[in-house]
Amino acid sequence: xxxxxxxxxxxxxxxxxxxxxxxxxxxxxxxxxxxxxxxxxxxxxxxxxxxxxxxxxxxxxxxxxxxxxxxxxxxxxxxxxxxxxxxxxxxxxxxxxxxxxxxxxxxxxxxxxxxxxxxxxxxxxxxxxxxxxxxxxxxxxxxxxxxxxxxxxxxxxxxxxxxxxxxxxxxxxxxxxxxxxxxxxxxxxxxxxxxxxxxxxxxxxxxxxxxxxxxxxxxxxxxxxxxxxxxxxxxxxxxxxxxxxxxxxxxxxxxxxxxxxxxxxxxxxxxxxxxxxxxxxxxxxxxxxxxxxxxxxxxxxxxxxxxxxxxxxxxxxxxxxxxxxxxxxxxxxxxxxxxxxxxxxxxxxxxxxxxxxxxxxxxxxxxxxxxxxxxxxxxxxxxxxxxxxxxxxxxxxxxxxxxxxxxxxxxxxxxxxx
Amino acid sequence: xxxxxxxxxxxxxxxxxxxxxxxxxxxxxxxxxxxxxxxxxxxxxxxxxxxxxxxxxxxxxxxxxxxxxxxxxxxxxxxxxxxxxxxxxxxxxxxxxxxxxxxxxxxxxxxxxxxxxxxxxxxxxxxxxxxxxxxxxxxxxxxxxxxxxxxxxxxxxxxxxxxxxxxxxxxxxxxxxxxxxxxxxxxxxxxxxxxxxxxxxxxxxxxxxxxxxxxxxxxxxxxxxxxxxxxxxxxxxxxxxxxxxxxxxxxxxxxxxxxxxxxxxxxxxxxxxxxxxxxxxxxxxxxxxxxxxxxxxxxxxxxxxxxxxxxxxxxxxxxxxxxxxxxxxxxxxxxxxxxxxxxxxxxxxxxxxxxxxxxxxxxxxxxxxxxxxxxxxxxxxxxxxxxxxxxxxxxxxxxxxxxxxxxxxxxxxxxxxx
Numbered sequence: 001x002x003x004x005x006x007x008x009x010x011x012x013x014x015x016x017x018x019x020x021x022x023x024x025x026x027x028x029x030x031x032x033x034x035x036x037x038x039x040x041x042x043x044x045x046x047x048x049x050x051x052x053x054x055x056x057x058x059x060x061x062x063x064x065x066x067x068x069x070x071x072x073x074x075x076x077x078x079x080x081x082x083x084x085x086x087x088x089x090x091x092x093x094x095x096x097x098x099x100x101x102x103x104x105x106x107x108x109x110x111x112x113x114x115x116x117x118x119x120x121x122x123x124x125x126x127x128x129x130x131x132x133x134x135x136x137x138x139x140x141x142x143x144x145x146x147x148x149x150x151x152x153x154x155x156x157x158x159x160x161x162x163x164x165x166x167x168x169x170x171x172x173x174x175x176x177x178x179x180x181x182x183x184x185x186x187x188x189x190x191x192x193x194x195x196x197x198x199x200x201x202x203x204x205x206x207x208x209x210x211x212x213x214x215x216x217x218x219x220x221x222x223x224x225x226x227x228x229x230x231x232x233x234x235x236x237x238x239x240x241x242x243x244x245x246x247x248x249x250x251x252x253x254x255x256x257x258x259x260x261x262x263x264x265x266x267x268x269x270x271x272x273x274x275x276x277x278x279x280x281x282x283x284x285x286x287x288x289x290x291x292x293x294x295x296x297x298x299x300x301x302x303x304x305x306x307x308x309x310x311x312x313x314x315x316x317x318x319x320x321x322x323x324x325x326x327x328x329x330x331x332x333x334x335x336x337x338x339x340x341x342x343x344x345x346x347x348x349x350x351x352x353x354x355x356x357x358x359x360x361x362x363x364x365x366x367x368x369x370x371x372x373x374x375x376x377x378x379x380x381x382x383x384x385x386x387x388x389x390x391x392x393x394x395x396x397x398x399x400x401x402x403x404x405x406x407x408x409x410x411x412x413x414x415x416x417x418x
Numbered sequence: 419x420x421x422x423x424x425x426x427x428x429x430x431x432x433x434x435x436x437x438x439x440x441x442x443x444x445x446x447x448x449x450x451x452x453x454x455x456x457x458x459x460x461x462x463x464x465x466x467x468x469x470x471x472x473x474x475x476x477x478x479x480x481x482x483x484x485x486x487x488x489x490x491x492x493x494x495x496x497x498x499x500x501x502x503x504x505x506x507x508x509x510x511x512x513x514x515x516x517x518x519x520x521x522x523x524x525x526x527x528x529x530x531x532x533x534x535x536x537x538x539x540x541x542x543x544x545x546x547x548x549x550x551x552x553x554x555x556x557x558x559x560x561x562x563x564x565x566x567x568x569x570x571x572x573x574x575x576x577x578x579x580x581x582x583x584x585x586x587x588x589x590x591x592x593x594x595x596x597x598x599x600x601x602x603x604x605x606x607x608x609x610x611x612x613x614x615x616x617x618x619x620x621x622x623x624x625x626x627x628x629x630x631x632x633x634x635x636x637x638x639x640x641x642x643x644x645x646x647x648x649x650x651x652x653x654x655x656x657x658x659x660x661x662x663x664x665x666x667x668x669x670x671x672x673x674x675x676x677x678x679x680x681x682x683x684x685x686x687x688x689x690x691x692x693x694x695x696x697x698x699x700x701x702x703x704x705x706x707x708x709x710x711x712x713x714x715x716x717x718x719x720x721x722x723x724x725x726x727x728x729x730x731x732x733x734x735x736x737x738x739x740x741x742x743x744x745x746x747x748x749x750x751x752x753x754x755x756x757x758x759x760x761x762x763x764x765x766x767x768x769x770x771x772x773x774x775x776x777x778x779x780x781x782x783x784x785x786x787x788x789x790x791x792x793x794x795x796x797x798x799x800x801x802x803x804x805x806x807x808x809x810x811x812x813x814x815x816x817x818x819x820x821x822x823x824x825x826x827x828x829x830x831x832x833x834x835x836x
Contacts, residue, residue, distance in 0.1 A: 024703050030743065031560055123557075129704035131557040138732075139541075139549040139725050142449055268710065271689060285442050285721040286547035287712035292686065294705035303703040307557050314556075314737075325448065 006034040007313055010061035012083060013074035014040045014047060014054070017097050017124065020298025021071065021305045033309065037061050041074070062086055069093040069312050071305055073124075077101040088112040088120060095308035097124035097301060100189075103198035103214040106205055110320060119317050121308040126199040127152055127277040129300035130293040131307070133318070136206040136281070141321040144284040148207045149245035152196035152258075154275035154295035155183040156222055156242050159191070161273045163230050164239060170225050182275050182296070192221035192389065193242055197258045200244040207246060207281075208254050209322030216331050218382050219258040224394035228368030229342055233396075238262045240396055241269055249403055253330040257378065260396035262340060268292075335378040338398040342371035343391065352393050355384040377404065424452040425731055428479035430501060431492035432458045432465060432472070435515050435542065438716025439489065439723045451727065455479050459492070480504055487511040487730055489723055491542075495519040506530040506538060513726035515542035515719060518607075521616035521632040524623055528738060537735050539726040544617045545570055545695040547718035548711040549725070551736070554624040554699070559739040562702040566625045567663035570617040570676075572693035572713035573601040573608035574640055574660050579691045581648050582657060588643050600693050600714070610639035610807065611660055615676045618662040625664060625699075626672050627740030634749050636800050637676040642812035646786030647760055651814075656680045658814055659687055667821055671748040675796065678814035680758060686710075753796040756816040760789035761809065770811055773802045795822065 009025075011018055018038075025033050039058040040047070047054070058074075061067060062083065070087050074080050077100040084101070087094045089112060096102065102109070102125055109120055123133045127150070136148070151157050155177060162173040174191070177183035189195045197219040204210045222242060233240050243261040248254060263270045268290040272278035277295030282288050294300035341356065343349040346363075349370050353362060362374040378401065381388070388395060427443075429436055436456075443451050457476040458465070465472070476492075479485060480501065488505050492498050495518040502519070505512045507530060514520065520527070520543055527538055541551045545568070554566070569575050573595060580591040592609070595601035607613045615637040622628045640660060651658050661679040666672060681688045686708040690696035695713030700706050712718035759774065761767040764781075767788050771780060780792040796819065799806070806813060 020703075028560060028562075129701070129707065131553055134557065135549055135553075138729070139552065141728060142446060142724070143721055268689075271686075283547070283721065285438075285717040285724075287715070287718045289547065289709070289711040291707070291709055293707040297705070299703040300705045303561055303701065306560070306703075310559060311556070319732075 006032045007309070008034050008036045008066055008068045009309065010064060010067040010070045011035050011038045012058045012061060012070060012072045014038055015073065015075065016298045017073040017301045017305065018071075019048065020302025021073065022302075024299065024302050024306055031310070037064065037067065058083055062090070069095070069309065071309065072096040072098065073305065074098070077104065081105050084120065085109065085112055088118040089116050091116045091118045093119045093312040095124070095305055095312060096120065096122050097305060099125040099195065099198040099202060103201040106202065107211045113317070119312060121311055121316065121318065122202070123308050124301045124304035126202050127279060128154070128293065128295040128297065129304050130277060130279060130291050130295070131304070132203065132279050132291060133206055134311075134316075135291070136203060137318045137320065140207070140281065140283060140286070141319050143286055145207050145248070146282040146284060147245060147247045148203055148279065148281050149243055149247070149269070150279035151241055151269055151272045151277050152199040152244045152295070153190050153193070153242060154277055155187065155190035156193070157272065157277070158182045158275045160222065160240055160242070163225070163227065164234070167227055167230070169227055170222065191223050193219040193244075193258045196242060196244040200246060200256055200258055204246050204254070204256060205320060206318065207322070209320060209324070209326035210254055210329055212256055212329055212331075217256045217258065218332060218378060218385065220260060220381065220385065220388065220395050222260055222394070223389065224343070224392035225260070226342070226344070226368070226394065229340075229394055229396070231368065232340070232366065232371065233262050236262070238264050239270055241272070243269060245401070247401055248327070249330060251403065252327055254327045255330050255335060255401055257331070257401060260394070262396055262398045332379045332382040334404050335401050336375050336404050337378060337401045338373070339376040339381075340371065340373050340396045340398055341393060342369070343393045344369055346370045348391055348393070352388070352391075355387070356380050373398070424450045425727070426452050426454045426484055426486045427727065428482060428485040428488045429453050429456045430476045430479060430488060430490045432456055433491065433493065434716045435491040435719045435723065436489075437466065438720025439491065440720075442717065442720050442724055449728070455482065455485065476501055480508070487513070487727065489727065490514040490516065491723065492516070495522065499523050502538065503527065503530055506536040507534050509534045509536045511537045511730040512539075513542070513723055513730060514538065514540050515723060517543040517613065517616040517620060521619040524620065525629045531735070537730060539729055539734065539736065540620070541726050542719045542722035544620050545697060546572070546711065546713040546715065547722050548695060548697060548709050548713070549722070550621065550697050550709060551624055552729075553709070554621060555736045555738065558625070558699065558701060558704070559737050561704055563625050563666070564700040564702060565663060565665045566621055566697065566699050567661055567665070567687070568697035569659055569687055569690045569695050570614035570662045570713065571608050571611070571660060572695055573605065574611070575690065575695070576600045576693045577609070578640065578648075578658055578660070581643070581645065582652070585645055585648070587645050588640070609641050611637040611662075611676045614660060614662040618664060618674055618676055622664050622672070622674060623738060624736065625740070627738060627742070627744035628672055628747055630674055630747055630749075635674045635676065636750060636796060636803065638678060638799065638803065638813050639807065640678055640812070641807065642761070642810035643678070644760070644762070644786070644812065647758075647812055647814070649786065650758070650784065650789065651680050654680070656682050657688055659690070661687065663819070665819055666745065667748060669821065670745055672745045673748050673753060673819055675749070675819060678812070680814055680816045750797045750800040752822050753819050754793050754822050755796060755819045756791070757794040757799075758789065758791050758814045758816055759811060760787070761811045762787055764788045766809060766811070770806070773805070774798050791816070
């Protein structure tokens with residue numbers, strides 16, 4: 001309505017999300033959008049459009065003054081940052097879906113927008129079709145939030161749902177997810193919880209005004225999960241989900257971590273199954289909110305990209321309104337959580353107990369073998385994270401992260417007894 | 419940040435929502451907002467602020483050029499329309515939470531904004547703290563939607579949850595809800611589903627660009643519900659919820675209705691309990707979205723008012739982007755639904771069957787008495803709606819509303835047989 005000429009879009013990347021976005025735009029001529037140039041990396045690949053529709057040099061789009069905005073939906077985070085930051089230096093409007101790039105470079109990207117007047121939106125980077133970035137940034141811009149947590153990775157959630165439904169092993173469920181296109185050929189980013197960690201870092205900027213260093217946030221994945229773990233959870237009426245969480249601590253600080261978590265039906269995330277994503281926002285005044293939707297896929301994610309494109313046309317910019325009041329981050333030190341730990345080899349498990357400062361009595365045995373439960377310092381999980389991953393130890397939390405209680409009273413009582 | 423002077427707000431109404439909003443603003447001085455005048459109706463009432471904080475003439479706020487925006491949160495829909503429309507004629511920025519007023523006057527209010535340049539936002543009018551109006555208006559502005567349905571009334575939902583948990587009767591659960599402040603002393607707007615009908619009409623403007631005439635939308639309430647109905651639903655693994663729905667019909671039209679509905683656990687609304695609200699958005703490209711949050715209460719609704727105030731400061735206006743492509747409304751004619759109908763008096767029930775064009779065989783008997791199930795024309799529910807309500811007949815739908823199949827093929831087959 002407001003514009004007579006169509007908005008000219010340069011599209012960088014024509015994979016699942018790029019094609020989904022293109023397809024939605026083509027089906028709705030009333031949008032008054034024109035994807036006038038498309039850049040892809042590899043010449044000669046089979047694509048649903050004729051070769052003359054593509055350029056193989058994304059820099060040509062950057063150099064094209066006729067493009068009103070750019071959509072960047074490539075896989076390569078390094079190249080994405082090069083392109084997006086160059087576009088922002090030109091003061092351009094850009095939509096991106098690249099969470100790994102954003103999680104690593106958010107402070108610079110915010111700075112470039114302030115300096116050169118461009119705009120970057122990235123709703124599609126977190127939870128696919130769920131409008132969680134703008135809800136946190138715009139609607140909850142001044143609402144104090146106790147916690148933002150959720151299932152941010154559809155691939156690992158799909159694997160967990162299938163293991164739970166079928167009693168199948170991790171490898172079987174993963175192969176099925178890969179066959180259906182719900183998991184990458186290299187599943188480590190998804191199954192190792194690196195992908196949801198990036199999303200948590202992005203949301204922290206909007207929910208709390210905090211720029212977290214992505215490499216300093218603890219992420220534990222599900223590569224070591226076995227049918228025994230699902231069965232143990234089920235026996236207690238619980239499911240295992242990979243939960244990415246941002247939590248205000250009693251002292252006012254913010255902590256963040258991404259780990260498997262045992263959840264009962266009282267959690268809204270308990271019912272988030274398969275490739276769906278869900279977000280719980282615990283707000284001081286608004287109360288608890290829950291959002292659920294498709295976390296991946298060409299059309300759902302393409303739809304989120306389109307929403308950003310239309311928002312860029314309207315002039316939306318993220319407010320990052322909580323930056324001036326951002327709390328300190330407290331990521332590993334002085335925190336503990338109730339952990340469930342399992343490994344098929346009891347010898348390995350006993351060694352793991354010493355790493356995690358769990359006493360030998362923490363060890364239990366069930367029909368599937370040995371496991372341990374108890375309060376574990378987050379710092380120890382952090383320190384041994386690579387060993388835990390490479391040995392295939394499965395670790396899940398059983399509740400909230402909490403500051404370690406200073407046992408002053410306990411010590412005093414002991415002294416008095418003596 | 420952007421404004422050095424605080425935004426001066428005139429607050430009209432100081433009930434539950436007004437006080438909640440005031441309280442949140444007072445607790446956050448960093449917002450740079452100042453509620454400089456408050457208008458209330460009744461002098462001499464006990465209030466948490468001294469009497470000199472109030473005026474008893476809302477028109478004084480309209481006449482005050484120093485106010486940057488007005489917040490209208492009074493109960494009286496007629497007076498609210500008078501005030502809000504007068505403010506919009508002055509080109510002012512206004513936030514309101516009055517759903518009954520909005521549902522009746524939306525076309526005029528949109529017209530007044532276009533004519534005089536003012537802005538009206540009303541997130542708090544629908545589902546309390548859930549940002550569903552802006553999500554539909556801004557995020558899904560160009561996404562084709564198959565359906566928008568939900569639990570939009572926390573009072574009736576609270577009653578249904580308690581009946582389900584306790585096996586209690588309607589009157590007992592309603593009295594409890596009233597004692598806890600979850601239901602009004604006159605519960606007819608909530609229990610008769612007039613309140614969620616208003617909310618559905620508001621959402622139709624944003625989700626589909628359609629201005630529905632609120633009095634033409636069928637609403638059936640829960641005043642006639644009994645423990646027998648809850649038990650019958652539970653026996654099939656279902657719950658009864660009051661669902662307000664906007665549905666695209668196969669022919670492209672839009673229908674709307676608000677009735678009790680039998681839902682199984684496959685529905686996201688099944689788990690929405692007590693005073694919570696939930697909305698399911700079935701989107702063409704984005705897939706199915708679900709939003710859940712507190713639908714009422716001073717702080718949750720006050721938080722939504724605050725979000726509107728901050729959005730007004732930023733310059734947000736609703737886009738009503740689907741107005742040019744709005745489908746036709748088809749509210750009662752040519753539609754049918756699978757109904758469950760019960761009344762304690764079998765004689766009354768047999769009479770009701772004739773109204774609803776159900777055959778005598780539709781009657782069943784269980785331990786609690788007689789009930790009927792079968793396909794019912796929506797037109798008949800509409801025509802007999804007042805009688806059904808006054809007799810206390812309980813009607814719930816068991817699935818989707820659908821266009822009546824034209825039995826041309828069937829008629830032909832019969833003719834051939836003859």
